Amino acid sequence: MSDARDDIVTVGLLAEGMHDPGVPPAGIRRAPTGVDDLATEHLIVNMGPQHPSTHGVLRMLVELDGEEVKNAEVTLGYLHRGIEKLAEHRRFDALGTLMDRGDYVSGIMGETAVALAVEQLMEIEVPRRARWIRVMMAELNRIATHLLWYGTMGLDTGAMGPFLYAMRDRESLLDILEAVSGARMMFNYVRPGGVVADLPVSIEAKIREFCDAFDTYVDEHDAILAGNEIFQARLDGIGVIDAEMALAFGLTGPNLRASGVDFDLRKRRPYDAYDEMIFDVPLGVTGDAMDRFSVRMEEMRQSSRIIRQCIEGMPEGGYTAKVPKVLKPPAGEVYASVESARGEVGIHLVTDGGTSPYRMHYHGPSLYALQALEDLMPGYLLADGCIMIGSADIMLGEVDR
Amino acid sequence: MALDRLTGENSLLFIRSEQLFDLARTNSLWYISFGIACCAIEGLMSASGPRFDFDRSGVFFRNSPRQADVMIVAGTVNVKMADTVRRLYEQMPEPRWVVAMGACASTGGPFREYPNVVMGVDKVIPVDVYIPGCPPRPESVQYAFIELRKKIRAKTEERLAARRERD
Ligand code: SF4
Numbered sequence: 001m002s003d004a005r006d007d008i009v010t011v012g013l014l015a016e017g018m019h020d021p022g023v024p025p026a027g028i029r030r031a032p033t034g035v036d037d038l039a040t041e042h043l044i045v046n047m048g049p050q051h052p053s054t055h056g057v058l059r060m061l062v063e064l065d066g067e068e069v070k071n072a073e074v075t076l077g078y079l080h081r082g083i084e085k086l087a088e089h090r091r092f093d094a095l096g097t098l099m100d101r102g103d104y105v106s107g108i109m110g111e112t113a114v115a116l117a118v119e120q121l122m123e124i125e126v127p128r129r130a131r132w133i134r135v136m137m138a139e140l141n142r143i144a145t146h147l148l149w150y151g152t153m154g155l156d157t158g159a160m161g162p163f164l165y166a167m168r169d170r171e172s173l174l175d176i177l178e179a180v181s182g183a184r185m186m187f188n189y190v191r192p193g194g195v196v197a198d199l200p201v202s203i204e205a206k207i208r209e210f211c212d213a214f215d216t217y218v219d220e221h222d223a224i225l226a227g228n229e230i231f232q233a234r235l236d237g238i239g240v241i242d243a244e245m246a247l248a249f250g251l252t253g254p255n256l257r258a259s260g261v262d263f264d265l266r267k268r269r270p271y272d273a274y275d276e277m278i279f280d281v282p283l284g285v286t287g288d289a290m291d292r293f294s295v296r297m298e299e300m301r302q303s304s305r306i307i308r309q310c311i312e313g314m315p316e317g318g319y320t321a322k323v324p325k326v327l328k329p330p331a332g333e334v335y336a337s338v339e340s341a342r343g344e345v346g347i348h349l350v351t352d353g354g355t356s357p358y359r360m361h362y363h364g365p366s367l368y369a370l371q372a373l374e375d376l377m378p379g380y381l382l383a384d385g386c387i388m389i390g391s392a393d394i395m396l397g398e399v400d401r
Numbered sequence: 402m403a404l405d406r407l408t409g410e411n412s413l414l415f416i417r418s419e420q421l422f423d424l425a426r427t428n429s430l431w432y433i434s435f436g437i438a439c440c441a442i443e444g445l446m447s448a449s450g451p452r453f454d455f456d457r458s459g460v461f462f463r464n465s466p467r468q469a470d471v472m473i474v475a476g477t478v479n480v481k482m483a484d485t486v487r488r489l490y491e492q493m494p495e496p497r498w499v500v501a502m503g504a505c506a507s508t509g510g511p512f513r514e515y516p517n518v519v520m521g522v523d524k525v526i527p528v529d530v531y532i533p534g535c536p537p538r539p540e541s542v543q544y545a546f547i548e549l550r551k552k553i554r555a556k557t558e559e560r561l562a563a564r565r566e567r568d
Contacts, residue, residue, distance in 0.1 A: 049485050050435045050466070057437055057482065078482045079438055082515035089514070101511065104439035148446070167450030174447075185443060185536055397438055 056396035109340035116336035121329035130194030136310035145341035194320030239388035253343025258284035265339035289391035364398035433469035437476025
């Protein structure tokens with residue numbers, strides 16, 4: 001890098017015919033020769049918790065040599081709000097509210113995980129329509145999540161425009177989600193036994209309209225960033241996670257699939273109505289940031305495909321099974337997991353026969369991606385580190401819980 | 402705009418310096434982009450998105466506290482975070498204002514029973530406007546800024562009145 005810059009300076013000055021390149025003119029100082037032998041001091045920089053590209057309250061202590069990261073240390077706990085502990089005092093149908101606030105951008109999927117766990121414990125048979133509604137809502141939510149990630153990815157690379165386009169589409173998505181569930185973010189829509197309310201009248205037209213528009217928009221989104229030379233240069237070959245490393249760190253979701261591992265819970269362990277849906281699972285090749293980008297872009301297209309199938313074939317029937325007002329699952333233990341937008345969201349419930357869980361464990365994918373970051377960043381420039389954080393799509397609410 | 406109304410035909414403006422500063426301040430309230438939790442998505446991201454577009458009323462984000470006038474506390478402040486919030490607040494130049502956005506920043510919200518969560522950011526820094534909701538819609542945040550403007554103007558009026566009385 002520095003060599004290239006030197007060349008440019010020399011050429012520029014020569015063109016004006018001002019001096020011999022061997023002798024720097026007065027006022028321009030060259031680094032003394034043999035500078036490589038000199039030791040430089042490492043600088044420890046505190047990045048976060050208030051930093052625009054840490055996506056929340058992530059705090060990193062980075063040891064820098066010039067601009068090169070020598071060591072990165074993640075500090076957690078700035079958003080620890082005791083979701084797991086509070087769950088021990090919530091009724092089973094209210095656990096969803098906590099899950100909404102855990103991974104606050106993809107709430108529907110978190111709620112589904114809790115609902116699935118309680119249903120397994122109580123052996124509730126969910127009506128087919130409810131399962132289809134859940135799938136549709138989850139996919140709408142997945143697009144919303146990926147759009148937000150797409151926008152911030154643009155911001156991380158210094159592009160403001162993609163963020164505005166992404167937010168435009170996200171707003172029309174939130175309109176749909178709001179029409180169905182009543183809230184823009186904290187849905188609390190999926191409950192044990194089904195969903196809380198049936199789809200409103202004529203929402204299908206609205207969703208279809210969105211899908212039609214989005215199918216062209218998503219190509220636009222893709223072209224704006226992936227077709228941009230600067231963006232490619234910033235992402236290609238950055239933060240390579242190969243399949244072995246991804247598995248060793250326990251990555252799930254798009255981060256794992258970008259490394260070429262074909263693992264999607266929607267296919268491997270179908271829940272709700274995913275066994276009835278036709279969709280592809282996009283895979284990456286090298287596992288660098290660009291692959292993670294393309295996998296997520298393709299996932300949005302696939303989600304739109306699933307949503308179309310849902311509105312075409314939405315079955316008739318009830319939207320919820322007959323469940324008691326106060327849920328009292330028998331004593332036992334259960335683990336249920338869903339494929340959220342970021343990876344596997346799992347709920348481990350231990351019950352003692354009461355009206356709230358004895359213990360709940362919330363397994364989120366972001367913590368594992370964060371651990372991988374610590375290993376990835378050394379050796380790269382700090383600016384590349386921001387790209388890695390962005391492309392890993394971490395959600396601090398879910399990391400700290 | 403307001404200035405035209407004030408100047409009239411002669412294009413001469415007689416205004417107290419305080420009022421002039423107010424005019425400038427109230428129309429460019431820059432907030433620090435400091436999202437803590439869920440509320441940040443609504444209050445900072447959707448808000449600067451194309452639909453709500455706070456930018457058109459002069460409300461825009463700055464990444465450094467030293468360039469910001471307003472701090473939107475958007476999210477749950479816990480004990481570990483409280484220190485940082487306080488420090489960021491102290492780094493902001495005077496005059497500075499704080500908007501506590503959402504149930505969490507106002508009272509602790511859904512997490513107030515948890516001992517690690519600070520019951521409202523007003524335990525740490527002074528708050529000017531509270532916005533209820535979990536999360537409040539971007540419209541509510543817009544309303545909070547309207548209220549904040551009123552508050553800023555009222556303060557100057559108060560000061561001017563006090564001086565008039567004294568003289
Ligand atoms: S008020 Fe609600 S939405 Fe806002 S930070 Fe607290 S839990 Fe999240």
